Amino acid sequence: MVTGGAGFLGSHLCRAAVRAGADLVCVDDESSGDRANVADLADDPHFEFVAADVAVGLPERGSVDVVLHLASTASPVHYLQRPIATLRSGSLGTLHALELALTHSARFVLASTSEVYGDPLVHPQVESYWGNVNPIGARSCYDESKRFAEAAVMAFRREHAADAAIARIFNTYGPGMRTQDGRVVPAFIDQALRGAPLTVAGTGTQTRSLCYVSDTIDALLRLAASDTAGPVNIGNPHEVTVAELAERVRRAAGSESSIEHIPLPQDDPTRRCPDISEATRLLGWQPKVTLDDGLARTVAWFRGERQPATDSRSAASH
Incomplete structure (x- = not known):
């Protein structure tokens, strides 16, 4: 079961799992x-879509082996508009x-x-770092909902010996993102393809690490x-301003778009880069797609979406 499976990350995850043979x-x-x-999976006998709000409850199933919980808006635009719903999905x-995973x-x-x-005071960020979060800022509805969710996972492990894990995902980008969701890669690509100025917050010296989807x-x-x-930590340790x-x-x-500087959003982190030593040691994982290669693939997808003949296609068809 993938909650939030029709979102950006969720749809890619559904597609990969079904292709790997999962029901x-x-x-x-x-x-x-x-x-x-996920329209391209609709006719697959190994795939089922269920419309449900995780904050209200989850559908019962005869057998569930794995629950991947992705249900939460990750777009600053969306969670700033719907802070209470964001808190509910995370809590x-x-x-x-x-509870569903424990039952099965x-x-x-x-x-x-x-x-x-x-806005971390430790760089790069290691999993043992507790963070530097504003609990009452505009972004806190998202930040604190995820911090609660992590606490819930550990409580279930301690009290019920639940087989539960936490993935801390850093900035991920790729085909299927929405242009107006407030994240930097789709915003820049949309502006570049329209010939509009690329709006860089602050001086642009703040860093991000970007992992291809x-x-x-x-x-x-x-x-x-x-x-x-x-x-x-799951992310690309290559840091870029x-x-x-x-x-x-x-x-x-x-x-040939120009660069335009705009004010920094509240609590915008100045540096963000993962230490992925644990992912490499425990999972044998390292990112493979370079930033330039990933940007080229993502730009190509966005350019295809802008063509009139392809406007009706879903994000999942690529």
């Missing part, structure tokens, strides 16, 4: 995901997913986030198949 139930309420993202939704003695994997580190999915599946509890990223996107898109 899969995709659960999504389509508040931030879209059933069209009630996580408890419901853990299933492996449980939480898709947590690098946002639990906040296929690498992130590979790590999640490896974690699900392991007995590792985590937390485990936002200003450099803008230049690379312009180059990938063949764009």
